[in-house]
Amino acid sequence: MSEPTVTIRFFARLREELETEQLSVPAVANQTVSGLLASLASRGGPWARLTGDQPVMVAVNQAMAKPSTPVRAGDEVAFFPPVTGG
Amino acid sequence: MSEPTVTIRFFARLREELETEQLSVPAVANQTVSGLLASLASRGGPWARLTGDQPVMVAVNQAMAKPSTPVRAGDEVAFFPPVTGG
Amino acid sequence: MISIQTEDFCAGSEHQALRGAGPGTGAIATFTGLVRDSGDLSGVTGLFLEHYPGMTEQVIQGLIDEAGQRWDVQRARVIHRIGPLALSDQIVFVGVCSAHRGDAFAACEFIMDALKTSAPFWKKEITREGEHWVEQKEMDVARTQSWDQEA
Amino acid sequence: MISIQTEDFCAGSEHQALRGAGPGTGAIATFTGLVRDSGDLSGVTGLFLEHYPGMTEQVIQGLIDEAGQRWDVQRARVIHRIGPLALSDQIVFVGVCSAHRGDAFAACEFIMDALKTSAPFWKKEITREGEHWVEQKEMDVARTQSWDQEA
Numbered sequence: 001m002s003e004p005t006v007t008i009r010f011f012a013r014l015r016e017e018l019e020t021e022q023l024s025v026p027a028v029a030n031q032t033v034s035g036l037l038a039s040l041a042s043r044g045g046p047w048a049r050l051t052g053d054q055p056v057m058v059a060v061n062q063a064m065a066k067p068s069t070p071v072r073a074g075d076e077v078a079f080f081p082p083v084t085g086g
Numbered sequence: 087m088s089e090p091t092v093t094i095r096f097f098a099r100l101r102e103e104l105e106t107e108q109l110s111v112p113a114v115a116n117q118t119v120s121g122l123l124a125s126l127a128s129r130g131g132p133w134a135r136l137t138g139d140q141p142v143m144v145a146v147n148q149a150m151a152k153p154s155t156p157v158r159a160g161d162e163v164a165f166f167p168p169v170t171g172g
Numbered sequence: 173m174i175s176i177q178t179e180d181f182c183a184g185s186e187h188q189a190l191r192g193a194g195p196g197t198g199a200i201a202t203f204t205g206l207v208r209d210s211g212d213l214s215g216v217t218g219l220f221l222e223h224y225p226g227m228t229e230q231v232i233q234g235l236i237d238e239a240g241q242r243w244d245v246q247r248a249r250v251i252h253r254i255g256p257l258a259l260s261d262q263i264v265f266v267g268v269c270s271a272h273r274g275d276a277f278a279a280c281e282f283i284m285d286a287l288k289t290s291a292p293f294w295k296k297e298i299t300r301e302g303e304h305w306v307e308q309k310e311m312d313v314a315r316t317q318s319w320d321q322e323a
Numbered sequence: 324m325i326s327i328q329t330e331d332f333c334a335g336s337e338h339q340a341l342r343g344a345g346p347g348t349g350a351i352a353t354f355t356g357l358v359r360d361s362g363d364l365s366g367v368t369g370l371f372l373e374h375y376p377g378m379t380e381q382v383i384q385g386l387i388d389e390a391g392q393r394w395d396v397q398r399a400r401v402i403h404r405i406g407p408l409a410l411s412d413q414i415v416f417v418g419v420c421s422a423h424r425g426d427a428f429a430a431c432e433f434i435m436d437a438l439k440t441s442a443p444f445w446k447k448e449i450t451r452e453g454e455h456w457v458e459q460k461e462m463d464v465a466r467t468q469s470w471d472q473e474a
Contacts, residue, residue: 012373012445013456059443062378078375078443082459085372085403085444086273086356086415086435098222098294099305145292148227164224164292168308171221171252171293172205172264172284172424183351184335191357195410198359200334201352206342208349208422259346271359274466277432284424315425 003027004073006036011080014056017046027073033058034067036077055082089113090159092122097166100142103132113159119144120153122163141168173248174232176223178255181265186249190269193246197269201276203284205264207257212306215299219257224292228252231291235283239268242282243275250283252293282319289316324399325383327374329406332416337400341420344397348420352427354435356415358408363457366450370408375443379403382442386434390419393433394426401434403444433470440467 004027015021028035037058041051050056058065059078071077090113101107114121123144127137136142144151145164157163175181183204190200209216236248251265266284270276295306326332334355341351360367387399402416417435421427446457 009375011375011443012447059375059378062375062381064441078378080375080443081445081456083440083443084446084457084459085374085442086439095224097224097292098296145224145227148224148230150231150290164227166224166292167294167305169289169292170295170306170308171223171291172288182335183338184333187334187338187353187355191411191413195360197357197411200355200357202338203353203424203428204338204351205424206349206351209346210422260342260348262342271361273354273356273435277354277428277435281428284428 199273199276201280239279350424350427352431
């Protein structure tokens with residue numbers, strides 16, 4: 001039986017800086033976007049930048065989210081720089 | 087030797103109502119657009135509508151003009167309804 | 173470039189030509205007006221468009237020049253058809269290219285709005301019941317005046 | 324209709340398709356964005372565009388729906404290219420048709436402005452000296468916010 005997880009995706013500059021496109025972490029009870037971000041930043045090195053000066057946008061299940069948005073088992077959470085299309 | 091004249095043109099609804107596309111009138115000293123319009127209106131019948139309720143726009147030598155714009159020998163004066171292109 | 177013509181035009185070719193202004197072009201805004209089935213009257217089956225040859229081109233050139241003073245305009249193209257037009261026919265095309273999208277949108281919309289209230293064209297609507305010279309709309313005059321207030 | 328694609332598109336064909344919305348169409352407004360030689364950097368020779376598949380389409384559909392609530396929108400078309408693009412290549416197309424020109428212009432410009440600040444695309448500029456992820460512009464954010472104030 002597989003452990004309940006959260007899928008995390010990174011895009012653009014974040015993907016390059018972290019050298020990570022996607023990872024899976026165990027789901028935590030009562031977790032929020034800001035909690036997840038802090039836990040990732042605590043890995044140190046380039047990960048610390050996730051809570052640094054550069055703006056980081058977040059989507060949960062492909063909808064724009066806020067620091068207080070809950071993160072539950074099975075969710076897809078994406079972190080990325082401010083968008084620059086068009 | 088030809089008499090000095092002013093060319094007058096009518097467009098759209100005015101052209102149809104007056105059944106006149108173009109006419110030539112003798113040039114008058116110190117004439118203005120409003121003087122010319124009054125003289126045309128004095129012909130009576132459909133011409134009286136030129137000074138009636140319906141808005142009439144005027145161009146002198148193909149530039150938009152006002153009632154006070156001078157009209158001189160050789161000028162081309164055009165009267166027409168408010169424009170509706172586009 | 174300005175064309176007043178009875179023939180139809182190809183918006184795709186015009187768009188392609190606007191791309192040729194050079195490597196500094198970042199934005200193309202276009203507007204196309206079509207004959208629609210309801211104007212002053214409903215059940216419109218066609219239009220007849222009259223204009224004042226010579227003055228029309230001068231007025232439109234003046235609008236393009238004014239747009240070029242107010243915004244970054246790399247190239248502007250205006251086509252206006254005259255004569256008889258059928259339902260869904262193209263009437264007018266305005267295309268502008270610029271470095272930036274804000275300038276392209278503003279210049280295109282300004283030229284189109286000002287053309288409607290200052291270029292000497294007159295439109296007659298044709299229906300099965302008869303013909304009718306279109307009346308100038310107060311809203312069109314207000315739209316053009318709003319560009320003056322913005323200046 | 325929304326397309327996210329690596330291939331180029333033909334603005335002329337898209338324009339033609341917008342004409343097919345019916346006899347009530349009186350206005351088509353289009354915008355095309357091109358790769359230009361100076362962005363954050365000068366001497367840009369190309370771009371690389373990344374996006375978030377799935378979310379991108381949802382966000383753009385949301386913008387089209389919002390435009391349809393605010394203005395008369397008969398048909399809206401958005402194409403955005405991804406992957407490597409060369410100088411002067413087409414990046415994005417937004418086309419809207421409507422009964423009236425004011426609605427067509429407003430809806431087209433709104434979708435374009437909002438796409439720039441909310442659709443998950445990221446642009447990397449490529450020059451002879453190197454590459455650079457483009458920074459979001461405060462002016463773009465301000466332009467999008469101005470549509471909220473207008474509501």
